């Protein structure tokens with residue numbers, strides 16, 4: 001049996017914030033408390049990858065158990081219920097009502113304590129960074145704390161045997177596929193068009209009502225008030241890199257007319273030279 | 274003898290010039306359907322007859338020449354502007370149709386601030402028009418969710434409605450005058466006046482015709498002052514959906530005129546917010562002069578709070594959410610990727626009913642769909658347009674498409690859900706289409722919807738379109754199987 005832990009974060013859906021709002025705050029310190037929360041996209045890819053892995057594992061004769069953990073507010077439990085409905089076995093929320101940002105050491109510390117206190121896992125799947133802060137450190141810090149290897153930019157996990165998984169990951173100029181010995185951490189990269197599947201309402205009724213485990217941070221031996229613990233960094237400012245380039249929108253009745261205009265006005269001269 | 278595809282293309286090129294006639298295969302395929310067949314559309318599967326050409330008209334004269342040609346040769350014409358239709362209105366139901374696209378007639382002809390009205394051609398995008406007006410301190414008051422997509426001709430042709438309808442009304446309350454071309458080439462202009470008593474209000478032959486009677490070339494709508502600084506938002510959770518409808522009714526009956534009055538059930542609300550804890554949500558917005566919005570908001574708040582199970586929420590939650598509600602091309606592209614990746618699809622059906630039955634329509638339709646249709650992942654809805662005598666219900670439903678091809682999806686899921694909703698609405702005497710139009714799918718219920726007044730609709734169709742060339746199958750089906758009206 002391969003036991004896989006999927007770790008995820010719930011973040012504000014920044015796409016819901018109107019352009020005017022971004023524009024009116026040049027430092028980008030937008031109040032996101034009003035915005036609906038979503039699964040961080042890299043974690044979402046990871047959770048769907050776990051489900052696909054589990055779908056395929058039957059053909060390889062490797063039984064798989066999928067578990068999930070998140071650190072955050074009660075609101076996050078909706079996602080844990082969804083994962084139950086999709087067939088996850090254990091779902092845990094590490095209770096934390098505060099918004100913790102830009103403190104990857106803290107997140108990794110909590111996850112490693114949680115893993116020490118629970119049953120043995122063979123594989124941890126997590127997004128390579130959270131969509132709202134983009135530190136990109138938690139998987140590596142957790143790997144260091146656990147003394148496990150970590151593969152980053154993973155785009156696919158394929159069953160191999162009980163002690164190994166095959167992993168496809170992005171490298172500088174392409175993709176690399178390796179067989180990896182368990183245990184290990186897989187940090188999920190940018191997987192285009194990957195969305196978590198949707199459970200039916202019947203599955204929600206039948207499987208989604210299972211009890212969610214709740215763990216208090218102090219039960220993990222970490223002070224809830226974070227006394228004595230301080231992040232190394234605090235956010236001072238955010239700036240947008242202006243990537244806009246001067247441009248002209250060509251008008252014309254159809255693509256042909258626009259192409260003709262583009263050619264006549266901008267390209268013809270250069271071609272003739 | 275019927276003209277061949279090539280002959281039709283040639284004749285159109287002769288009449289309009291080759292540059293206005295598009296015969297590119299991809300364009301033609303994409304022009305054979307609309308979002309009613311969303312699952313087929315995202316899979317790029319085209320089951321409808323492919324049109325002979327899409328013609329881009331530049332003037333009323335162009336429209337006249339295409340319509341007279343089609344009328345003389347029995348060719349189906351599908352009028353189009355923004356291409357955001359969702360009820361099959363743009364499906365080309367017959368081989369070798371001509372799609373007449375008015376998006377190139379996109380001039381705002383006159384902003385008349387003295388008489389508070391604006392005249393524009395059919396292809397003016399509503400977003401562009403309203404943005405332009407707002408810069409000058411005015412608005413059309415029309416704000417459908419498809420504002421970034423829809424254009425004036427289509428908006429009038431479908432009897433569309435916007436999010437602020439409770440104050441400004443539907444498009445039918447905004448249109449003061451029109452110009453339209455009939456299939457025989459007759460160009461009719463209805464002048465812009467505040468009101469008239471000169472016989473039947475013939476604007477309503479054009480408004481809502483869905484391209485099945487005439488081609489709308491020009492529209493004049495009212496202007497309103499735009500004063501967003503005075504907007505006041507209100508939001509509540511309410512335990513019981515039935516009580517929610519009662520609260521909406523009370524607000525209307527007491528005489529308040531909010532621009533937005535909405536009631537979301539738990540499942541639909543949870544798609545938009547996460548603070549509602551699966552409860553139903555009531556929201557309101559008061560718009561207009563400061564003294565009015567203040568009094569309206571205070572009055573509504575007092576009315577709503579008399580209902581059991583009501584809890585007020587921070588109005589900012591509503592205001593911020595509202596800013597991001599509209600759908601443009603980006604959201605449509607994103608949705609396509611999501612459907613392709615998950616096989617999970619979301620669709621809506623909007624109906625209306627009087628206060629005494631709207632809850633029953635909502636409850637029975639939801640219960641039946643849950644029982645009778647497989648693979649549902651969300652079933653819910655909201656009421657978003659209220660009147661003195663009733664309100665609308667906008668059903669929102671998602672399902673996983675399981676074990677069937679894109680071609681089979683329609684009959685396995687979408688049509689079945691639509692059928693149940695229509696059956697429940699007819700049973701209670703509501704209307705099966707509140708603002709998206711009857712299109713081609715729900716047209717199969719036109720006889721039950723109209724009852725004895727079907728005679729009037731049929732007579733209009735025969736009188737204005739005797740050769741039946743205007744958007745065949747829209748409003749009145751061309752083929753109908755009484756025993757299985759929903760298998761097509």
Ligand SMILES: Cc1cc2nc3c(=O)[nH]c(=O)nc-3n(C[C@H](O)[C@H](O)[C@H](O)COP(=O)(O)OP(=O)(O)OC[C@H]3O[C@@H](n4cnc5c(N)ncnc54)[C@H](O)[C@@H]3O)c2cc1C
Nearest residue numbers: 354355356357358362417418419424426427433434484489
């Ligand atoms: C995401 C989304 C949200 C939507 N939200 C709303 C909403 O809030 N309120 C609402 O009312 N609708 C809504 N709709 C439906 C749709 O946007 C409206 O029906 C709109 O009025 C269509 O305008 P259009 O210019 O896109 O018309 P099209 O899609 O081009 O055509 C719609 C219908 O009108 C006919 N037609 C088009 N132009 C003419 C013309 N010049 N003369 C005669 N007939 C013509 C067509 O034949 C067709 O039957 C929504 C659609 C989408 C995709």
